[in-house]
Amino acid sequence: MAIxxxxxxxxxKAGEGIMATGMIxxxxxxxxxxxxxxxxxxxxxxxxxHNNLQVRVExxxxxxxxxxxxxxxxxxxxxxxxxxxxxxxGAGIIYDSSEVIEPKEINDNIRLYPIPFNNIIKxxxxxxxxxxxxxxxxxxxxxxxxxxxxxxxxxDNFKRKGxxxxxxxxxxxKAGYDYIKNNFKNDFExxxxxxxxxxxxxxxxxxxxxxxxxNAGCKFYAAYPMTPASSILHFMAAQERRFNIVVKHxxxxxxxxxMAIGAxxxxxxxxxxxxxxxxxxxxxxxxxxxxxxxxxxxxxSMRPGPSTGLPTWSxxxxxxxxxxxxxxxxxxxxxxxxxxxxxxxxxQVAFNxxxxxxxxxxxxxxxxxxxxxxxxxxxxxxxVTIDRGSYADPADLAASLDTTFFKRxxxxxxxxxxxxxxxxxxxxxxxxxxxxxxxxxxxxxxDVRIKMMQKRARKMDTLAKELKQPELVGSQDTxxxxxxxxxxxxxxxTKGPIKEAMILLEKEGIKVNFLQIxxxxxxxxxxxxxxxxxxxxTAVVENNFSGQLADIIKEKTGKDVDKRVLKYDGRPxxxxxxxxxxxxxxxxx
Amino acid sequence: xxxxxxxxxxDRPNWCPGCGNFGILIALKGAIVxxxxxxxxxxxxxxxxxxxxxxxxxxxxxxxxxxxxxLPVATAVKLSxxxxxxxxxxxxxxxxxxxxxxxxxxxxRNIDMTYIVHNNMIYGLxxxxxxxxxxxxxxxxxxxxxxxxxxxxxIALAISAxxxxxxxxxxxxxxxxxxxxxxxxxxRGLSFVDVFQPCVSFNxxxxxxxxxxxxxxxxxxxxxxxxxxxxxxxxxxxxEHIPIGIFYEVLSPxxxxxxxxxxxxxxxxxxxxxxxxxGLMDDFT
Numbered sequence: 032m033a034i035x036x037x038x039x040x041x042x043x044k045a046g047e048g049i050m051a052t053g054m055i056x057x058x059x060x061x062x063x064x065x066x067x068x069x070x071x072x073x074x075x076x077x078x079x080x081h082n083n084l085q086v087r088v089e090x091x092x093x094x095x096x097x098x099x100x101x102x103x104x105x106x107x108x109x110x111x112x113x114x115x116x117x118x119x120x121g122a123g124i125i126y127d128s129s130e131v132i133e134p135k136e137i138n139d140n141i142r143l144y145p146i147p148f149n150n151i152i153k154x155x156x157x158x159x160x161x162x163x164x165x166x167x168x169x170x171x172x173x174x175x176x177x178x179x180x181x182x183x184x185x186x187d188n189f190k191r192k193g194x195x196x197x198x199x200x201x202x203x204x205k206a207g208y209d210y211i212k213n214n215f216k217n218d219f220e221x222x223x224x225x226x227x228x229x230x231x232x233x234x235x236x237x238x239x240x241x242x243x244x245x246n247a248g249c250k251f252y253a254a255y256p257m258t259p260a261s262s263i264l265h266f267m268a269a270q271e272r273r274f275n276i277v278v279k280h281x282x283x284x285x286x287x288x289x290m291a292i293g294a295x296x297x298x299x300x301x302x303x304x305x306x307x308x309x310x311x312x313x314x315x316x317x318x319x320x321x322x323x324x325x326x327x328x329x330x331x332s333m334r335p336g337p338s339t340g341l342p343t344w345s346x347x348x349x350x351x352x353x354x355x356x357x358x359x360x361x362x363x364x365x366x367x368x369x370x371x372x373x374x375x376x377x378x379q380v381a382f383n384x385x386x387x388x389x390x391x392x393x394x395x396x397x398x399x400x401x402x403x404x405x406x407x408x409x410x411x412x413x414x415v416t417i418d419r420g421s422y423a424d425p426a427d428l429a430a431s432l433d434t435t436f437f438k439r440x441x442x443x444x445x446x447x448x449x450x451x452x453x454x455x456x457x458x459x460x461x462x463x464x465x466x467x468x469x470x471x472x473x474x475x476x477x478d479v480r481i482k483m484m485q486k487r488a489r490k491m492d493t494l495a496k497e498l499k500q501p502e503l504v505g506s507q508d509t510x511x512x513x514x515x516x517x518x519x520x521x522x523x524x525t526k527g528p529i530k531e532a533m534i535l536l537e538k539e540g541i542k543v544n545f546l547q548i549x550x551x552x553x554x555x556x557x558x559x560x561x562x563x564x565x566x567x568x569t570a571v572v573e574n575n576f577s578g579q580l581a582d583i584i585k586e587k588t589g590k591d592v593d594k595r596v597l598k599y600d601g602r603p604x605x606x607x608x609x610x611x612x613x614x615x616x617x618x619x620x
Numbered sequence: 621x622x623x624x625x626x627x628x629x630x631d632r633p634n635w636c637p638g639c640g641n642f643g644i645l646i647a648l649k650g651a652i653v654x655x656x657x658x659x660x661x662x663x664x665x666x667x668x669x670x671x672x673x674x675x676x677x678x679x680x681x682x683x684x685x686x687x688x689x690x691l692p693v694a695t696a697v698k699l700s701x702x703x704x705x706x707x708x709x710x711x712x713x714x715x716x717x718x719x720x721x722x723x724x725x726x727x728x729r730n731i732d733m734t735y736i737v738h739n740n741m742i743y744g745l746x747x748x749x750x751x752x753x754x755x756x757x758x759x760x761x762x763x764x765x766x767x768x769x770x771x772x773x774x775i776a777l778a779i780s781a782x783x784x785x786x787x788x789x790x791x792x793x794x795x796x797x798x799x800x801x802x803x804x805x806x807x808r809g810l811s812f813v814d815v816f817q818p819c820v821s822f823n824x825x826x827x828x829x830x831x832x833x834x835x836x837x838x839x840x841x842x843x844x845x846x847x848x849x850x851x852x853x854x855x856x857x858x859x860e861h862i863p864i865g866i867f868y869e870v871l872s873p874x875x876x877x878x879x880x881x882x883x884x885x886x887x888x889x890x891x892x893x894x895x896x897x898x899g900l901m902d903d904f905t
Contacts, residue, residue: 062905232904242900248892251700253692270900275881275890277699282725286692289685293665293696296683297704298888301696319686409901417893434630436679452888453663453681453697453704461675461682464668472631472676473684 035090042083043106053084063225094527161203168207236400241266243378251294251301259398284309288316298452304330318357326385333397344601345398362491365551369526379415386420400524436470446489495553506533518566522548531606560588570594640791640817647797665694669711671738688719706733716752727781740819748822775855785811838865
């Protein structure tokens with residue numbers, strides 16, 4: 032018997048409500064005080080095609096999916112055939128009793144729970160589309176969880192659709208629940224119990240980015256839909272009237288970034304979001320923001336390329352692209368959140384850096400972080416203080432002449448020039464994409480060019496000095512092992528499975544440290560070089576083909592990591608895969 | 621009162637002597653003076669090309685961005701501070717070539733701002749290649765055997781895309797141009813003004829004289845600007861007689877009118893240091 036430790040999976044055709052059902056399950060578990068982590072897989076189409084979502088539940092904080100499924104809800108036969116290999120001993124399959132399952136198709140140690148979905152639906156008089164709710168209710172009965180919580184979650188989720196819809200969904204789930212209770216023995220090996228502790232938020236990295244942006248005072252969001260960044264557009268649009276934000280779905284990504292630049296120039300905190308293909312279109316605008324010294328936050332949510340690639344899957348293949356996009360040299364801060372909390376806080380930090388250093392800032396996420404849900408404690412909205420950067424002193428402006436342009440690009444020691452915005456009297460200047468002098472006027476003068484390039488570059492030096500170097504951590508965010516057998520270095524969403532893998536490694540007696548790179552630029556060269564110099568062994572863990580982070584480390588420190596653990600099949604790492612790879616490096620080099 | 625000198629800058633424009641842009645710059649300044657708009661409340665947005673340099677030679681706030689992308693920038697400037705008077709200036713290559721996608725979408729968006737296209741039917745700054753408005757058969761550096769395509773018709777495009785103010789003027793007639801720009805700014809909604817701009821260096825066909833012999837004023841001819849079909853018919857006139865003036869004007873709600881978010885306070889003036897997301901976090905538990 033295993034209590035409060037299982038993975039629940041639902042699969043079927045796209046359009047059957049897989050995601051909605053999974054969300055109800057996740058929220059129901061979270062409200063019972065349990066921790067959840069879910070991951071969805073879906074093809075790039077709307078109806079038909081195979082969708083699935085799996086939710087891992089435990090009574091400790093969890094950071095990724097793991098291998099092994101305990102309950103599979105199969106809304107069609109295909110789901111069973113595709114996922115039976117993932118089932119552990121004693122796992123159960125809930126499926127439509129009209130499907131014929133040959134004994135040779137399923138292992139003996141798997142329990143079958145056939146349910147007459149259509150009869151149940153007819154009996155209680157609800158729409159056929161409610162099959163997923165019947166199945167959900169059945170799974171709740173199987174794991175012996177509190178149906179009352181599920182009923183509350185259904186009520187809250189369908190609040191806007193009215194009492195009739197709430198009633199139908201609840202009755203469908205209850206009918207499934209009762210069917211299992213009345214027709215099967217209560218001897219399923221995997222169970223969930225509510226803990227009595229308060230529930231947490233269940234949200235995605237994109238949700239956290241949006242909350243961070245709103246909390247940071249983002250007032251303008253322009254974007255063109257592109258997976259996996261589209262849900263940022265949906266979130267911001269849904270909240271635009273509640274928080275007074277202008278959200279624009281533009282004609283293309285070129286328009287989106289140029290609009291964000293227009294808003295940033297006017298003095299409004301502005302953001303755009305896209306994935307690799309859209310960012311290709313944005314690159315000229317990215318450089319424009321660098322040249323004009325206009326604050327803009329760009330969310331770049333990676334998916335596998337090249338070109339259209341795997342549109343609905345995950346990869347970290349745009350690290351070098353983000354660092355090098357657009358022509359010429361200019362400050363390009365790139366921040367890489369590794370989890371949902373960091374997505375919230377770093378988005379706010381990105382707005383501060385953008386305004387303080389008057390530069391575009393990229394927040395680099397990926398599909399794995401952007402779209403998977405995790406139960407998360409409520410954020411601290413006061414943790415990151417808003418910093419609007421340096422504006423021209425009105426007294427200085429009043430003393431200036433009426434016949435000249437304001438020195439918007441004044442040469443300063445730290446590279447940051449106090450700014451003005453349209454509407455400010457005597458602050459008039461033109462922001463120019465051409466190289467320009469202190470007043471913004473076009474200049475091809477040698478001296479001006481050299482001084483202006485150096486001024487812009489100094490902003491990055493100033494920022495680098497402000498940032499703390501990253502720290503090595505142990506498996507539970509504890510102090511690092513002083514004599515670790517190996518140090519893992521990574522950036523972004525691999526953080527979750529790495530943390531889980533570290534627990535597995537320590538159980539095997541392997542001491543392991545983790546260095547998370549949060550700032551890809553300015554890169555923490557000092558600390559990384561120190562770690563590479565002192566660690567017994569080092570490995571990078573990356574979701575890409577070539578080991579881009581390892582290359583960047585080499586470029587910045589001159590040092591190689593011992594091992595590149597890479598995965599580029601579009602799927603995120605399982606902790607077990609990292610465990611195996613790292614163990615291999617430690618034992619065999 | 622705002623004076624012409626308030627808009628002057630120390631630098632002299634580096635356009636070719638005799639360039640049609642000079643007349644447009646004078647008319648633009650004249651219109652701002654006539655409308656008495658404080659220079660700090662004007663945003664002059666441009667892309668790339670000879671005309672893209674206008675913001676450097678008029679003392680208002682300006683943003684000289686990248687090729688073809690001025691309209692999205694201007695759109696956001698207006699949405700961020702709807703108290704500003706926003707102009708977009710650019711050339712035919714900038715607006716009808718590389719920026720055509722934004723042109724069509726801006727026409728249908730009805731942001732309350734003015735878009736002035738310096739249309740010289742040639743690429744000037746890149747030293748004389750064909751433009752989207754070059755006439756069929758014209759020989760240029762990039763079309764030595766003559767342009768094969770037919771030119772775009774900006775007036776007809778703007779009308780069909782949903783623009784609420786569509787006009788054409790001529791850089792060689794500053795008085796007419798200033799009057800047209802004033803009417804454009806006064807119009808609530810997107811105002812589009814296509815301006816014939818003689819290029820003295822690379823277009824020796826469409827010269828000052830060529831235009832002077834052909835243009836006639838629609839308003840003097842009693843054109844009904846409220847009739848979309850008649851406006852479209854007029855947009856097809858080309859050859860010996862070419863109409864200038866206001867083709868079409870209709871009042872309809874602006875994009876900003878539809879945004880309660882900025883009804884009382886422009887975005888830029890909204891306070892951001894005390895936003896409460898606790899309710900938002902509750903939605904996720």
